[in-house]
Amino acid sequence: MKKIVYLLIGHLIVSTYALAQSASQDSARKAFMEAQAVIQKQSAEDHKLMMEQLHITSLRSGPSGNPNAPNAANVDESKATTYTSLPDPLTMKNGKKVTTASQWWSKRRPEIVDDFDREMYGRVPKNIPNVTWKVVSETREMNGDIPVITKNLIGHVDNSSYPAINVDIELRLSTPANATGPVPVIMSYGFRFLPGFRPPASTQPAEPTWQQQLLAKGWGYAVIYPTSYQADNGAGLTKGIIGLVNKGQPRKPDDWGTLRAWAWGASRALDYFETDKAVQAEKVGIEGLSRYGKATIVTMAYEPRFAIAFVGSSGEGGVKIHRRTFGEQVENVASSAEYHWMAGNFIKYAGPLTPNDLPVDAHELVALCAPRPVFISSGSPQVEGNWVDAKGMFLGGAYAGPVYKLLGKKDLGTMEFPPVETALVEGDIAFRQHSGGHTTGPNWPTFLLFADRYFK
Numbered sequence: 001m002k003k004i005v006y007l008l009i010g011h012l013i014v015s016t017y018a019l020a021q022s023a024s025q026d027s028a029r030k031a032f033m034e035a036q037a038v039i040q041k042q043s044a045e046d047h048k049l050m051m052e053q054l055h056i057t058s059l060r061s062g063p064s065g066n067p068n069a070p071n072a073a074n075v076d077e078s079k080a081t082t083y084t085s086l087p088d089p090l091t092m093k094n095g096k097k098v099t100t101a102s103q104w105w106s107k108r109r110p111e112i113v114d115d116f117d118r119e120m121y122g123r124v125p126k127n128i129p130n131v132t133w134k135v136v137s138e139t140r141e142m143n144g145d146i147p148v149i150t151k152n153l154i155g156h157v158d159n160s161s162y163p164a165i166n167v168d169i170e171l172r173l174s175t176p177a178n179a180t181g182p183v184p185v186i187m188s189y190g191f192r193f194l195p196g197f198r199p200p201a202s203t204q205p206a207e208p209t210w211q212q213q214l215l216a217k218g219w220g221y222a223v224i225y226p227t228s229y230q231a232d233n234g235a236g237l238t239k240g241i242i243g244l245v246n247k248g249q250p251r252k253p254d255d256w257g258t259l260r261a262w263a264w265g266a267s268r269a270l271d272y273f274e275t276d277k278a279v280q281a282e283k284v285g286i287e288g289l290s291r292y293g294k295a296t297i298v299t300m301a302y303e304p305r306f307a308i309a310f311v312g313s314s315g316e317g318g319v320k321i322h323r324r325t326f327g328e329q330v331e332n333v334a335s336s337a338e339y340h341w342m343a344g345n346f347i348k349y350a351g352p353l354t355p356n357d358l359p360v361d362a363h364e365l366v367a368l369c370a371p372r373p374v375f376i377s378s379g380s381p382q383v384e385g386n387w388v389d390a391k392g393m394f395l396g397g398a399y400a401g402p403v404y405k406l407l408g409k410k411d412l413g414t415m416e417f418p419p420v421e422t423a424l425v426e427g428d429i430a431f432r433q434h435s436g437g438h439t440t441g442p443n444w445p446t447f448l449l450f451a452d453r454y455f456k
Contacts, residue, residue: 038235039233039235039236040233040235040336040337042234042235043233043234043235043336043337043340044234044336046234046235046237046238046250046340047234047335047336047339047347048336049250050250050251050253050339050344050347051347053252053253053344054253054344054345054347054348056347056348056351056352058351059331059334059335059347059350059351060331060350060351061331061335062328062329062330062331062332062333062334062335062350063328063329063331063332065328065385065387067385073326073327073328073329073386073387074325074326074327075326075327075381075386077326077391079325079326080324080325080326080391080392081324081325082323082324082325083323083324083355083356086321086323086361086363086399087358087359087360087361087364089108089112089363089364089367089399089400089402089403090104090108090402090403090406092107092108092111093111098406100406101406101407101408104403104406104407109368112360112364112367112368113302113368115359115360116301116360116364116365116368117254117343118254118343118345119343119345119346119348119349119358119359119360120342120343120345120346120358120360121256121257121259121260121298121342121343122251122254122255122256122257122260122342122343122344122345123254123255123256123343124256124260124264125245125255125256127245128241128245128264129157129158129159129160129161129244129245130157130158131155131156131157131158131169131268131271132155132156132158133153133154133155133156133271133272133275134153134154134155134156135151135152135153136152136153136154137151137152138150138151138152140177143174143209143211143212143215144208144212144215146176146177146212146215146216147176147177147178148174148175148176148177148215148220149174149175149176149177149278150172150173150174151172151173151174151276152171152172153170153171153172153173153272154168154169154170154171155168155169155171155229155265155268155269155272156168156169157169157229157241157244159244161244161247162244162247162248164248165239165240165243165244165248167229167240167241167244168228168229169224169228169229169265169268169269170224170225170228170229171222171223171224171225171269171272172190172222172223172224173185173220173221173222173273173276173278173279174211174220174221174222175220175278175279176215176218176219176220179218179220179278181280182277182278182279182280182281183218183219183220183278183279183280184219184220184280184283184284184285184307184455185219185220185221185222185273185279185280185283185284185285186214186219186220186221186222186284186285186286186287186310186451187221187222187223187224187266187269187284187285187286187287188210188221188222188223188224188286188287188288188292189223189224189226189262189266189286189287189288189289189292189295189296190223190224190225190226190292191289191292192225192227210440210441210444213444213445213448214448217448217452219455220278220279222269222273224265224266224269226261226262226265226266226292226295229241229261229265230242230258230261230262230265231258232258232291232340233340234336234339234340236258236340237250237251237258237340238250240261241261241264241265242255242256242258242261251344252344253343253344253345254343254344254345255343255344256343257339257340257341257342257343257344257346258340258341259294259295259298259317259341259342260298260302262292262295262298262299263295263298263299263302263303266286266295266299266303266306267299267302267303267305270284270303270305270306281305282305282307283307283454283455284305284306284307285306285307285308285309285310285451286299286300286306286308286309286310287309287310287311287312287440288310288311288312288314289312289313289438289439289440290312290313290314290315290388290438291317291341292312293311293312293313293314293315293318293319293377294314294315294317294318294341296309296310296311296312296314296318297309297311297314297318297319297365297366297369297374298365300369300372300374301365301366301368301369302368304372306372307372307373307454307455308372308373308374308375308451308454308455309369309372309373309374309375310375310377310440310443310447311374311375311376311377311393312377312378312439312440312443313377313378313379313384313388313393313438313439313440314376314388314393315327315328315387315388315389315392315393316328316329316330316332316333316388316389317333317338317341317342318362318365318393318396319362319363319365319366319376319393319396319397320362320388320389320392320393320396321361321362321363321389321392321395321396321399322349322355322358322361322362323355323356323358323361324389324391324392324395326386326389326391326392327386327387327388327389327392328387328388328389329355330346330349330350330354330355330358331350333346334346334347334349334350335350361396361399362392362396363395363396363397363398363399363400364400365396366396366397366399366400366429367400367403367404369400370400370403370404370407370409370428371404371407371408371409371428372428373428373429373430373450373451373453373454374397374428374429374430375425375430375431375432375443375446375447375450375451376393376394376396376397376429376430376431376432377431377432377433377434377440377443377447378390378393378394378431378432378433378434379433379434379435379436379437379438379439380420380433380434380435380436380437382435383435383436383437384436384437384438385438388438390417390433391417393431394412394417394418394431394433395417397412397429397430397431398411398412398414398415398429400429401427401429404427404428404429409427409428410426410427410428410429411427411428411429412424412427412429412430412431413426413427418431418433420433420434420435421433421434421435423446425446425449425450430446430447430450432446
């Protein structure tokens, strides 16, 4: 009898705990949804304010990512090339051709950078405060069979000019504990999970993680959390590093957007790596997926100290050709949900201007990375879908080829879009479309083979 009573009591305790946990998660989700509604309202208000600065009264709506929607995005390749030409990265604004590396560096490249600054990603202000790095904790731990030393770091931004806004860059660095000297490091832009989210348990045999693949080569890895210093929404533009520099005021049309702010933070992480004896600072790469794929290529283009980039499914706003009518469009990024990634001026190209009016396109962003290596990654259309436009990203790399060749490097080697799981890795621009979904995971082994050429 006592056993039955104990079992009933135990069952009651477990059930009560489960109900309490469920209620707690429901409460957290409710609070999160309420907070999101406030963020969306504030973002819409800031977006409207930017439109007023630009004297724009309406914008064209972007297509839907839902293939069954009435306004579904085009995924028919025969309808994708609605443009007749692309900006030539090797033709200067005065019409003269660039024929030497010297002309590229001193004349043409600055022209392209200025266009991207003004019309797409925004100008980084000159008065950004200094960052002071602090090791919050340092632990020795195991990642698989390999011992590592992990440092949790905070980069505090001097906010003495506007104490109302505090900005800290969160960074995590792990290097092999048994390394006899400094090692190459690949830094990834890290996502944070939503409250209450738990990734599903895998039923497949565990594959080595990307971190373990790096450790097997004797390299280290780092994760930077970009939303720690600039929120991923329009409501956050008066906060974070952008808000700190603007003293809490709204942006001007050519002020930097979130992508450039995230890239700025990655550069400050690189500043720290240059002081850490465990890191081979001249061999640090940058990796990111989706919106962080956009941030990755922007980071690589603007920060010459990064040695290599692994750009995952960046889509519109990344390495995808903006003029292509396929998948996500300029109009989507110019909406109140995504405009914060870009300079305010970018909104113009969703009304009254069009993507064909852009003075630059994505292939020129890749060209700004030259002569350093760039690996462009995508998932399959069947699993990832067509929203990110794998071919558009391939073309972003392919049309950057002439600049790489001018600087003595190799291009993709073809203008023909390759079949899925065909690796184009012989040049200094690389491309591979894996057969999985919205992830860089299946392309890590190929990327690391590519990176071997530069990091040995």
